[in-house]
Each structure stands twice: as structure tokens, then as C-alpha cells.
Amino acid sequence: MSAPAQITFLTDYGLEHKFIGVCRGVMQRITPGVPILDITHLVPPGDVRHGAVVLAQSVPYLPTAVHLAVVDPGVGTSRKAVAVVAGENVFIGPDNGLLMWAADALGGPVAAYEIADPQIRLKPTSNTFHGRDLFAPAAAHVAGGRPPATLGDLVRLSDPLAEITADGATGEVLTVDRFGNIQTSLEVEKLQSSGIDGELEITVAGTTTRLPFVPTFGSVPAGTLLAHEDSAQLLSIAINLGDAATQLGLTPGTRFSLRRVAAS
Amino acid sequence: MSAPAQITFLTDYGLEHKFIGVCRGVMQRITPGVPILDITHLVPPGDVRHGAVVLAQSVPYLPTAVHLAVVDPGVGTSRKAVAVVAGENVFIGPDNGLLMWAADALGGPVAAYEIADPQIRLKPTSNTFHGRDLFAPAAAHVAGGRPPATLGDLVRLSDPLAEITADGATGEVLTVDRFGNIQTSLEVEKLQSSGIDGELEITVAGTTTRLPFVPTFGSVPAGTLLAHEDSAQLLSIAINLGDAATQLGLTPGTRFSLRRVAAS
Amino acid sequence: MSAPAQITFLTDYGLEHKFIGVCRGVMQRITPGVPILDITHLVPPGDVRHGAVVLAQSVPYLPTAVHLAVVDPGVGTSRKAVAVVAGENVFIGPDNGLLMWAADALGGPVAAYEIADPQIRLKPTSNTFHGRDLFAPAAAHVAGGRPPATLGDLVRLSDPLAEITADGATGEVLTVDRFGNIQTSLEVEKLQSSGIDGELEITVAGTTTRLPFVPTFGSVPAGTLLAHEDSAQLLSIAINLGDAATQLGLTPGTRFSLRRVAAS
Numbered sequence: 001m002s003a004p005a006q007i008t009f010l011t012d013y014g015l016e017h018k019f020i021g022v023c024r025g026v027m028q029r030i031t032p033g034v035p036i037l038d039i040t041h042l043v044p045p046g047d048v049r050h051g052a053v054v055l056a057q058s059v060p061y062l063p064t065a066v067h068l069a070v071v072d073p074g075v076g077t078s079r080k081a082v083a084v085v086a087g088e089n090v091f092i093g094p095d096n097g098l099l100m101w102a103a104d105a106l107g108g109p110v111a112a113y114e115i116a117d118p119q120i121r122l123k124p125t126s127n128t129f130h131g132r133d134l135f136a137p138a139a140a141h142v143a144g145g146r147p148p149a150t151l152g153d154l155v156r157l158s159d160p161l162a163e164i165t166a167d168g169a170t171g172e173v174l175t176v177d178r179f180g181n182i183q184t185s186l187e188v189e190k191l192q193s194s195g196i197d198g199e200l201e202i203t204v205a206g207t208t209t210r211l212p213f214v215p216t217f218g219s220v221p222a223g224t225l226l227a228h229e230d231s232a233q234l235l236s237i238a239i240n241l242g243d244a245a246t247q248l249g250l251t252p253g254t255r256f257s258l259r260r261v262a263a264s
Numbered sequence: 265m266s267a268p269a270q271i272t273f274l275t276d277y278g279l280e281h282k283f284i285g286v287c288r289g290v291m292q293r294i295t296p297g298v299p300i301l302d303i304t305h306l307v308p309p310g311d312v313r314h315g316a317v318v319l320a321q322s323v324p325y326l327p328t329a330v331h332l333a334v335v336d337p338g339v340g341t342s343r344k345a346v347a348v349v350a351g352e353n354v355f356i357g358p359d360n361g362l363l364m365w366a367a368d369a370l371g372g373p374v375a376a377y378e379i380a381d382p383q384i385r386l387k388p389t390s391n392t393f394h395g396r397d398l399f400a401p402a403a404a405h406v407a408g409g410r411p412p413a414t415l416g417d418l419v420r421l422s423d424p425l426a427e428i429t430a431d432g433a434t435g436e437v438l439t440v441d442r443f444g445n446i447q448t449s450l451e452v453e454k455l456q457s458s459g460i461d462g463e464l465e466i467t468v469a470g471t472t473t474r475l476p477f478v479p480t481f482g483s484v485p486a487g488t489l490l491a492h493e494d495s496a497q498l499l500s501i502a503i504n505l506g507d508a509a510t511q512l513g514l515t516p517g518t519r520f521s522l523r524r525v526a527a528s
Numbered sequence: 529m530s531a532p533a534q535i536t537f538l539t540d541y542g543l544e545h546k547f548i549g550v551c552r553g554v555m556q557r558i559t560p561g562v563p564i565l566d567i568t569h570l571v572p573p574g575d576v577r578h579g580a581v582v583l584a585q586s587v588p589y590l591p592t593a594v595h596l597a598v599v600d601p602g603v604g605t606s607r608k609a610v611a612v613v614a615g616e617n618v619f620i621g622p623d624n625g626l627l628m629w630a631a632d633a634l635g636g637p638v639a640a641y642e643i644a645d646p647q648i649r650l651k652p653t654s655n656t657f658h659g660r661d662l663f664a665p666a667a668a669h670v671a672g673g674r675p676p677a678t679l680g681d682l683v684r685l686s687d688p689l690a691e692i693t694a695d696g697a698t699g700e701v702l703t704v705d706r707f708g709n710i711q712t713s714l715e716v717e718k719l720q721s722s723g724i725d726g727e728l729e730i731t732v733a734g735t736t737t738r739l740p741f742v743p744t745f746g747s748v749p750a751g752t753l754l755a756h757e758d759s760a761q762l763l764s765i766a767i768n769l770g771d772a773a774t775q776l777g778l779t780p781g782t783r784f785s786l787r788r789v790a791a792s
């Protein structure tokens with residue numbers, strides 16, 4: 001494994017306080033001048049699944065790097081801190097499933113190590129701010145050339161619901177952006193090869209709504225519901241110049257079914 | 265045109281999701297190590313006019329750069345993607361008026377090119393995330409030394425309302441900041457040379473309010489309305505330690521008239 | 529004093545507008561390529577005390593740098609602009625108490641200079657945006673090697689309330705994070721050496737609530753109130769997977785008393 005002197009950084013810390021600045025400082029002190037590319041720090045607090053989705057959809061577009069990711073509602077408990085190697089990339093974060101989909105997106109994990117060397121930690125080490133005291137130092141040391149070290153076990157999140165047959169599909173909402181656009185777990189290519197295309201019906205909690213599968217927002221009039229292929233090749237549901245999530249009452253994790261409207 | 269290896273970056277993407285991180289990653293992969301200076305990513309969603317004002321008021325203070333700006337409610341429709349050359353600066357973004365005032369602020373556009381070379385785009389190219397798939401790659405290639413290439417046409421936003429005579433002025437709100445301070449379209453130098461100075465009256469939707477034109481917030485007691493010259497040499501309306509926009513009910517685009525209170 | 533070519537940056541400007549981007553641009557134009565490490569730009573507007581706490585708790589983890597901090601409700605009045613030297617670090621900002629605790633955290637100020645040389649200012653100089661026109665240029669010039677120059681006087685904020693005796697303690701809320709965790713002014717080491725440990729009672733505005741002093745969030749069931757030592761070695765009050773600030777009605781500056789529950 002050759003060494004990429006670049007760090008990417010994703011957390012649920014928010015931007016209001018010192019958290020992000022302090023972690024950046026810790027890394028700069030250990031490996032001066034290392035570039036740090038922020039993905040986002042506004043993952044909803046404690047939402048490991050959301051963080052895992054954002055990280056997995058981002059890494060294919062990022063440079064080879066040490067990817068530092070901290071969404072860690074179990075901080076201070078027995079969950080392990082890990083370094084996961086995937087090709088020339090290394091993921092640093094809690095062993096709670098946050099890192100696995102991203103490692104899969106870069107070819108799959110080839111080895112995982114617990115971050116256990118006491119030399120890595122800042123002293124004193126807090127019980128609640130492992131981003132500063134453990135994860136950021138580990139990321140900086142690895143970006144500075146230190147090979148990932150002590151092996152540990154990984155847990156794995158369940159995959160999101162995505163069942164597609166010729167009769168219809170069942171999926172769930174992965175993310176909702178600030179515009180109210182809804183990204184689902186369904187891959188467009190699989191939907192289309194099963195004949196789920198054209199005019200669709202989506203059923204959420206017993207309520208069924210029709211919407212067309214079209215190339216882009218502007219394919220329908222303003223205020224109209226639509227389905228389209230988003231930039232991650234996933235089925236996305238939107239309203240042209242409107243807020244689909246609010247109108248349909250969909251939030252991350254909501255399950256729905258989808259079928260093609262039969263020609264009549 | 266010599267080549268500035270620096271990118272500035274303005275969007276309405278928000279900071280909650282992967283959007284900004286992914287665009288940064290795309291640029292770093294194409295031109296490794298290129299500095300990226302964020303202006304803001306919190307332009308109100310789809311508000312081209314607001315983005316155009318922020319960009320134009322920022323560029324005089326920025327280094328010579330490739331200025332990447334994406335506020336693009338028409339993404340996926342027929343609007344062009346363009347590179348606009350102004351002196352040694354290049355603007356990259358949608359051809360919807362977002363870039364023109366900024367180009368004017370740097371001496372005016374000298375040439376504009378459509379971004380049409382298929383080698384620029386990421387494959388597959390989404391219909392909805394041109395920031396990642398088209399604009400960011402174009403900015404990175406130009407920052408890396410590639411000359412702006414294929415010519416295209418530009419549209420132009422109408423200029424904001426700003427009519428000043430000896431009898432009074434008519435203007436509109438350009439922006440409101442988080443403190444509730446209101447930036448208007450009226451240039452202070454032109455107001456003063458028309459004798460509009462001292463004690464003023466502003467009329468919004470039939471309601472007239474008096475306020476003094478003073479040097480700074482602290483020139484009046486806390487809670488008092490005032491007009492002053494802001495850092496862009498524009499007339500700004502504020503309340504010392506208060507929120508003028510909420511009190512006056514002013515939002516971007518609101519029109520108002522202004523006149524000097526006659527000495528009695 | 530040797531020269532650290534690194535700037536850190538903290539303000540209450542928010543991220544919505546051009547403010548941060550423009551300040552970054554001004555610094556890059558004066559000292560091209562200087563690394564700028566953002567601490568936060570979401571200090572509550574005008575809250576000097578909050579900014580002072582965040583800055584002081586951050587700098588021990590930051591690289592040696594020119595620390596530019598602007599929380600300046602008195603902009604345009606007679607308060608001075610200053611450069612405060614502490615070891616190899618230099619703080620740049622308004623002389624309103626914002627910088628002092630941070631200088632203390634780096635060994636204490638050894639000298640303070642008013643930023644008075646007219647060559648430093650951008651022209652024209654606004655009355656309201658000294659971040660851009662005065663502080664950012666000063667920070668960039670110092671980071672670029674210019675020694676802090678003209679001496680001036682410093683004011684000093686009162687220290688936060690923190691009285692600890694064997695009978696109990698009186699403190700105040702320093703900060704509340706986005707999760708609703710409450711950081712107090714009380715140092716855990718001093719509490720414990722006075723025997724204030726184990727099962728505690730906190731009294732706020734006449735209402736007394738019991739809570740255990742435990743190592744971390746996960747030490748108690750979900751929804752349970754707790755006290756713990758935070759990453760700044762201060763007593764922090766939280767609810768495991770909940771929002772303690774909302775439940776207890778605590779905001780920054782709220783005073784409270786604390787005592788140990790006697791064994792019965």
C-alpha cells in the first residue's frame with residue numbers, strides 16, 4: 001500500500017462549535033500541511049445509516065485518501081475504533097457500520113485493524129470526544145505514512161431494503177436533500193430491466209400516487225411530481241421547483257412499494 | 265491569458281449532504297492540490313439573482329482564479345454551460361445570468377465559450393448534478409492550464425432597480441444578512457450627489473418610516489433604525505443591535521422609495 | 529518570535545453570505561497560499577463571551593498560528609483593533625475581551641499592539657466590515673512575516689462564575705451544543721477534590737434535580753440525565769441520546785448551584 005497524503009473528513013459534529021476546527025488542528029499538528037477535504041459535517045446527529053450512505057456515495061469521486069468519518073452515538077462504550085483498508089484508501093472511524101458501504105464502493109475491505117496503540121491517543125483522553133483524541137490522530141498518522149496497525153473485528157450494517165421483481169419493487173428512502181428531493185434505495189438499471197418504467201405508482205402507508213419516470217426536473221411542469229435517475233444512478237422522487245418529501249411525507253428509512261401502471 | 269491555479273467556489277447546494285465534498289473531490293482528482301476557496305454554499309436554493317449579487321460583490325476581493333459558481337434551477341434543460349473570460353479570471357457556470365455581474369466587476373467579459381467538449385464530462389453524466397459531472401471538471405481543467413474552448417452565447421439578467429433623482433430614489437432590496445441588515449441597490453455616492461442625505465423617509469408598500477443616514481450602527485441608540493453606507497458602498501438599512509428586515513418586512517426583491525426629509 | 533505561516537479563523541459571520549469567502553480572498557491576495565484553518569463561523573451573533581470560550585478551548589489543539597478572531601458588536605466605535613502575542617502565536621481581533629482567555633491558554637499575553645498603521649487597511653475602509661478591511665489584512669501580513677507593530681491597551685472580560693467549596697459549588701453554563709449537551713464553568717478536578725462526586729443535585733432557578741456523575745453517556749439508560757467530565761475537563765450535563773438543555777431550560781450564562789447528595 002502506497003501512502004496518500006490526503007485526508008477526507010465527514011462527521012455529525014455540526015459547524016457551530018469548536019469540534020471541526022479542533023480536529024483539523026490536531027491533524028495539522030501531527031502531519032503539518034496535510035490537505036483535509038471536508039465532505040460534510042451536517043450528518044443528522046447520531047444517524048450512522050445516513051452517514052454511511054453519504055460516505056459510500058462520495059468516495060468514488062474523491063481522491064485516494066485516508067477517509068476520516070465519525071458518526072458515533074456509542075462513543076465511550078465498548079465499540080472499537082478501526083482502520084479499514086480498501087485498495088490504496090484507508091477508512092478511519094468507529095466500528096459501527098459507518099465505513100462498510102464506502103469500503104465496498106472502493107472494491108471492498110481487504111483488512112481491518114483496531115486502533116489500539118496507546119501512542120496514538122492524545123493525553124488526557126476524553127470519554128466523549130474521540131474524534132479529537134483518537135480518530136483524528138489516527139487519520140493524521142496514517143496520512144503521514146504510518147501503516148494501519150492492529151487487527152480488529154468489524155460489524156456490518158444491514159443493507160437497505162431493495163427488492164425488485166417483474167411485478168413491482170419495494171424500497172426505502174435513503175436521503176432527503178434540502179430541496180426536498182428524495183433518494184431511494186432502488187437502482188434504476190435494475191428497475192428498467194424488470195420493466196418498471198414509464199408511468200409509475202408509488203404506495204406509501206396505504207396511499208398510492210401516480211408519477212412519471214422522466215429524464216429530469218424540467219421534463220414536467222412546475223409543481224408536478226416526477227421520478228428520475230439521480231446522480232448515483234438511483235431512483236429519485238422530486239417535484240419540479242417543489243418539495244416532494246414534504247408533500248409525500250417521506251423521511252429517511254420510510255418504506256414504499258412501486259409498480260408500473262398497466263397500459264389500458 | 266496566463267493561468268491562475270486557484271479555484272473559488274459558490275453554490276446553493278447547502279452543506280448537509282455530499283454535494284460540496286464530491287465536487288471538491290472531482291476537482292482534486294483532475295488537478296491534484298489545486299487550492300479551492302469557498303465563497304458560500306448557502307445561496308437560497310435556486311435564487312440566481314442572489315447568487316449573482318454575492319458573486320459580484322466578492323470577486324473584487326478574491327485572488328485571480330477560476331470562479332466556479334452553480335445556482336442552476338434549469339439543470340438538465342437547454343440552458344448552456346459556459347466559461348466566461350474576464351481579464352485573467354475565468355467564470356464557470358450555467359448561462360442563466362449568474363456570472364455576468366461578477367464578470368462586469370472584473371472589467372467585463374471579453375469572451376464566452378460553451379463547455380461542449382465531451383472529454384470534459386464525467387461518465388456517466390447525470391441529468392441533475394452538473395456541478396459534479398460538468399462544471400467542477402471544467403473548472404479543474406481550466407485551473408490546470410486548459411484554455412477556455414468553445415464559444416457560446418450568454419444571456420444577461422436585468423439590472424436591479426435603482427433610479428435616483430433630486431426628488432428621491434427608487435430601489436430594491438438586494439440581500440438580507442443573518443443579523444437582519446438590509447443591503448439595497450442604491451449607491452451612496454449617487455444618493456449624496458443628488459442631495460439625498462441626512463434625515464430620510466423610506467416608503468414600503470404605502471408605509472413611510474423615518475430614519476437617519478449615519479456613519480455606523482453605534483451612531484444611534486440600541487434598537488434604533490438607521491441607514492448607512494455598507495462595505496459595498498451601497499445604502500444599507502439596519503437597526504443597531506436589532507433586526508431591521510423583520511421590523512420593516514423587507515425581503516430580497518422588495519421595492520421601496522426613499523426621499524430626504526425637508527428642513528422645516 | 530519566529531513566523532508561523534498559518535492562519536486560524538473564527539467569527540460570528542455565518543456561512544450564508546460572502547463574508548467568509550471575501551475575508552479568505554483578502555488574505556490569499558496578501559499572502560498567497562497561506563493555509564487558513566476555520567475553527568467556526570457560527571458563534572452566536574455578537575456573543576463575545578461565547579466566542580472567547582470557543583477560541584480558548586480550541587487553541588491548545590491548533591498549530592502555532594496567527595489566530596484571526598472577529599466577534600465585534602462594537603465595530604465602527606472606538607474599541608481598538610489589536611494584535612496580542614502569546615509565545616509564537618499571535619491573536620488578531622477586536623479589543624473587547626474576545627482574545628484574552630485564548631492568550632491565557634497559550635501561556636498568557638506577552639505584548640499587545642494596536643493595529644494602527646494605515647498601510648494595513650484596505651481602501652476604501654468600510655465602517656462595518658472590519659473583518660475584511662482591517663483584521664484579515666493584518667492577519668495575512670503577520671502570517672506573511674510582518675512583526676506585530678504598534679502597542680495598544682487591552683480590556684479583559686470578567687472570568688465566568690465558578691465557586692467551589694466543600695458545601696457545594698456555584699457555576700454557570702458556558703455553551704450548549706447542537707445535541708443539547710451543556711458545558712459548565714466548573715472544573716471536574718476541583719469538584720472532586722472538594723468531594724463533590726457520585727450522586728449530585730443541581731438547582732436552577734429554585735428547581736432541584738438529581739443526576740449521577742458518571743464516566744460517559746452510555747453509563748446510564750437512554751433518556752436519563754447525567755453529569756460527566758467533558759473533553760475540556762469541565763463538568764458537562766447531558767441526557768443519554770436526549771437534549772438536556774431543553775429539558776432543564778439551561779442557556780449560556782444561566783447560573784446554577786450543585787451539591788453532593790448526602791449518604792442516608
